[in-house]
Amino acid sequence: MSKHFEDARYYLGRAAEHAKAGVKEELEPLQERVSKLVGDEPEEEPEPSRLEKLQADLKELEERAEGEAREAVESARERVEAYRTRGEKSAE
Template sequence: MSKHFEDARYYLGRAADHAKEGVKEELEPVEERVRELVGREKEPEPSRLDRLEADLTELSRKAEGEAKEAVQQARERLDEYRSGRSSE
């Protein structure tokens, strides 16, 4: 691709980003008025701490599930081993 097209694509992307931010900024007061009329408040974005807590909770659940599965597999292997030894 020609350098000119690459440059044009880059600047079009930047222009789109700037246009999006501009529209967002212009519509903020309208959004606030509508929310006041409807009675809905804007939901706060989760803080970094909230996201970390959610990630840790998910990891804990995953680890617990994997541990239970490993214990179950170990019990099955042990039962198979014991049943193999007792039949001999």
């Protein structure tokens, strides 16, 4: 497919997403009024429990530790590579 068609398809998709978001935003107040009149108000979501908060915190810590571990491994690999490169140069 031509790059121009791919670009056009992408931008049409984005335009559709923006149009959908705009319509939803415009109709929200009307939907709330109708829900109040009909008596079909959505229930508020309960606050997360203590366990759910702890699980979310642990997940965040796990992701951060994983990222730090990856950085440490990458740094170690770079240092080993630099050490090996220096050893090869001095052997010549």
